[in-house]
Amino acid sequence: MTTPSRLPEPYGQGGGANLADILERVLDKGVVIAGDIRINLLDIELLTIKLRLVVASVDKAKEMGIDWWESDPALSSRARRDELARENAELRERLARLEELGLESRHAQEEGP
Amino acid sequence: MTGLRYVYAVCRPYGTPLQAQLTGVGGDPPRLLPHHGLVAVVSHVPEADFSEEPLRAHLEDLDWLTTVARAHQGVIDALTTVTTPLPLRLGTVFRDDSGVRTMMEEREESFLRTLDRLEGRVEWGVKVYVESERTPETSAAPAPKPASGRDYLRQRRMQTKSQDDLWQRAETFATRLHETLSGVAEDSRLHAPQNPTLSGASGRNVLNAAYLVPRVKSEEFVEKVDRTKDDVPGIRVELTGPWAAYSFAGEAATGKEGP
Numbered sequence: 230m231t232t233p234s235r236l237p238e239p240y241g242q243g244g245g246a247n248l249a250d251i252l253e254r255v256l257d258k259g260v261v262i263a264g265d266i267r268i269n270l271l272d273i274e275l276l277t278i279k280l281r282l283v284v285a286s287v288d289k290a291k292e293m294g295i296d297w298w299e300s301d302p303a304l305s306s307r308a309r310r311d312e313l314a315r316e317n318a319e320l321r322e323r324l325a326r327l328e329e330l331g332l333e334s335r336h337a338q339e340e341g342p
Numbered sequence: 343m344t345g346l347r348y349v350y351a352v353c354r355p356y357g358t359p360l361q362a363q364l365t366g367v368g369g370d371p372p373r374l375l376p377h378h379g380l381v382a383v384v385s386h387v388p389e390a391d392f393s394e395e396p397l398r399a400h401l402e403d404l405d406w407l408t409t410v411a412r413a414h415q416g417v418i419d420a421l422t423t424v425t426t427p428l429p430l431r432l433g434t435v436f437r438d439d440s441g442v443r444t445m446m447e448e449r450e451e452s453f454l455r456t457l458d459r460l461e462g463r464v465e466w467g468v469k470v471y472v473e474s475e476r477t478p479e480t481s482a483a484p485a486p487k488p489a490s491g492r493d494y495l496r497q498r499r500m501q502t503k504s505q506d507d508l509w510q511r512a513e514t515f516a517t518r519l520h521e522t523l524s525g526v527a528e529d530s531r532l533h534a535p536q537n538p539t540l541s542g543a544s545g546r547n548v549l550n551a552a553y554l555v556p557r558v559k560s561e562e563f564v565e566k567v568d569r570t571k572d573d574v575p576g577i578r579v580e581l582t583g584p585w586a587a588y589s590f591a592g593e594a595a596t597g598k599e600g601p
Contacts, residue, residue, distance in 0.1 A: 246582050249541035255411045255432040258588035266394050266435035273401045324491040
């Protein structure tokens, strides 16, 4: 189709734009007008649970105040890192306990009856 | 006339007709509903699907939502090739033509103002991804099997560190890219990073930005994006568009920087 525009070829739009690109625009952007049929998109479970999930966190996004996922390990790399640190500490502690136990039992064997 | 009115967009009257075979939401071709100096682009949709209760139920169905979203975007896309549309949010539905006209009447002034602001401009989407889930095999020599708990912890620490370095590079890269592109664009918006299960894209989305660019400067903008591609290993740039100015259509236009 010839168009009057002098735009470069569309990049990945139409069939190619990913579903998230399209949904993010048609559901989240654009002009909000209360029609006769009143639907609050925030009440839609699918939209709040599945579509609004954001997974990466970067300081840029935080600058905009988008940081509600920060404390959720499923959504946030930082929270995941925090969790990793906790996990590390826990593992270290367990390891130390095990090594202590191992030493004790070896000592016990060596110095046994 | 029976059925409800699904409104896609509001624009100024335009001369070039839309593609004849274009179908909108529910398979109904988009129709023009003029009112004063504005035109609403609408489809007739069945009450069985678009009155409050069925619509609410349908919106919980990802397949239905996908179909409607693509149809909605298809009409907006077609409008973008012939005019500058003001895209409305998915699911803007009125009982009849007169309801749509009343709405246009009430908001006429703000529509005209926004249309003036967006005239001749399009939106480009730019996303930056970090290929984060790299296995140690691809980033370094294969990690030897940890010989002890301490070894294991040391390996975990090193992996975390190299991941942190990559994130650091990605953030620097994304910040610089955003600055460069903002120089060509009139306005920009930073959106929340995308959910990979929905986008199907590999890697982690760290920058998800939209830029408002005059059509005449679009070529320059696209070239700028192209030039940054493949600059940094482990980081990927994706460009989408031209879109209608979805991200800039809101009345509460904040974040406008510079002159």
